Amino acid sequence: MINSIKALAKLDALANSSKIIRFNSLLPMKIDVLDTLMNGKYKLLIGTKLLETKSNLKLDVGESYWGVMKEDVKSKNISLSNLLKQPKLLKHLKFIPKFSPNQLSTILSSKNPKQELKATLLEHLSNSTSKSEFMTTTSMVNALEQNVFTFVLTQNSKDAIFQFKKRSTKKEKSKNIEDTKIDFYAAFENLGPIEGVVEVKDDIKSLSLYLYYENSVKFLQNELNNLNFNAKIYKKDSSIEPLFNVSPNLLDIRG
Numbered sequence: 001m002i003n004s005i006k007a008l009a010k011l012d013a014l015a016n017s018s019k020i021i022r023f024n025s026l027l028p029m030k031i032d033v034l035d036t037l038m039n040g041k042y043k044l045l046i047g048t049k050l051l052e053t054k055s056n057l058k059l060d061v062g063e064s065y066w067g068v069m070k071e072d073v074k075s076k077n078i079s080l081s082n083l084l085k086q087p088k089l090l091k092h093l094k095f096i097p098k099f100s101p102n103q104l105s106t107i108l109s110s111k112n113p114k115q116e117l118k119a120t121l122l123e124h125l126s127n128s129t130s131k132s133e134f135m136t137t138t139s140m141v142n143a144l145e146q147n148v149f150t151f152v153l154t155q156n157s158k159d160a161i162f163q164f165k166k167r168s169t170k171k172e173k174s175k176n177i178e179d180t181k182i183d184f185y186a187a188f189e190n191l192g193p194i195e196g197v198v199e200v201k202d203d204i205k206s207l208s209l210y211l212y213y214e215n216s217v218k219f220l221q222n223e224l225n226n227l228n229f230n231a232k233i234y235k236k237d238s239s240i241e242p243l244f245n246v247s248p249n250l251l252d253i254r255g
Contacts, residue, residue: 004196004198004207004231005101005104005153005162005186006101006155007224008160008186008188008194009101009153009155009158009160010155010156011191011219011220011223011224012158012160012188012189012190012191026068026070026215027068027190027191027213027215027216027219028066028067028068028082028084028190028191028192028212028213028215028216029046029047029066029067029068029069029190030046030047030064030065030066030086030189031044031045031046031064031065031066031067031069031080031083032044032045032046032064033059033060033061033062033063033064033065034050034061035061036059036061037052039054040054040055041053041054042054042055042059046069051078053077053078053079053080054080055080055083056080057080057083059083060085063085063086064085064086064090064091065083065084065085065086066082066083066084066086066192066193066212066213067080067081067082067083067084068080068081068082068213068215082212082213084192084193084212084239086187087161087187087193087241087242087245087246088245088246089150089161089187089242089244089245089246090161090187091246092132092136092246093152093159093161095128095130095132095133095136095137096136096137096140096150096151096152096161097120097121097124097151097152098151098152098153098154098159099151099152099153099154100153100154100155101153101155104151104153107120113149114144114147114149117144117149117151118141118144121137121140121141121144122141124137125137125138125141135246136246139244139246140244143243143244146165146244147165147166148163148164148165148243148244149162149163149164149165150162150163150243150244151163158189160186160187160188160189161185161186161187161242162184162185162186163184163185163186163242163243163244164182164183164184164185164243165182165183165184165243166180166181166182167180167181167182167183180199180200181197181198181199181200182197182198182199183195183196183197183243184196184197184198184243185240185241185242185243187242191211191213191216191219191220192211192212192213192216192240193211193212193240193241193242194209194210194211194240195209195210195211195236195240196208196209196210196231206232207230207231207232208231208232208233208234209231209232209233209234210234210235210236210240211233211234211235211236211240212235212236212239212240214235217233217234217235220233221233
């Protein structure tokens with residue numbers, strides 16, 4: 001599992017590198033909605049660039065979205081498509097403990113990863129300096145009690161949210177043999193959201209990934225081979241949601 005997480009984090013960093021033409025690349029970009037303007041236009045922030053443009057989808061001021069941007073060569077008009085609101089967890093990144101790949105490996109390979117992560121969260125909670133930080137961390141502890149692991153992985157100065165939840169079903173009670181499935185979710189700035197399932201059956205491991213953006217699918221298919229990373233990759237037309245999200249009710253877990 002940790003190797004899969006590391007590989008995906010590397011790919012998101014690659015998608016943000018200077019080798020990738022971001023504008024008109026059709027890869028998703030983070031779009032911050034700053035204000036509504038006249039004639040159905042919005043004031044947007046993409047990276048450090050301020051833009052004013054229209055959107056067919058009603059946008060909420062103060063929220064962030066993934067979206068595909070394209071500029072017409074002749075008119076210089078900018079169009080937005082495939083807009084998808086980002087989860088509130090991404091707005092709370094600064095309140096969530098961050099781990100390097102090596103730190104995460106240590107936790108997940110420990111005898112009791114759940115207790116290790118819980119101890120880290122409780123220490124973080126005791127040092128909270130704001131209501132938002134306290135509420136976010138408390139939500140993560142409650143989610144962990146429901147076996148939903150949430151963490152931020154930092155690699156090459158890029159942050160990505162990962163979540164996973166293990167579910168096991170015994171094949172033969174008398175032999176105590178288990179098939180294992182791990183549901184996971186990831187949110188990347190440059191690839192958008194990813195939903196996945198790791199399945200271990202008869203000691204054979206398989207990984208399936210579902211992405212919302214078609215060009216992210218193509219990008220992963222091209223690049224995963226370079227990392228010796230095997231996975232089945234699919235385009236998902238419906239929205240991809242976190243296993244756990246920050247909510248006013250403290251706990252919001254997808255069953």
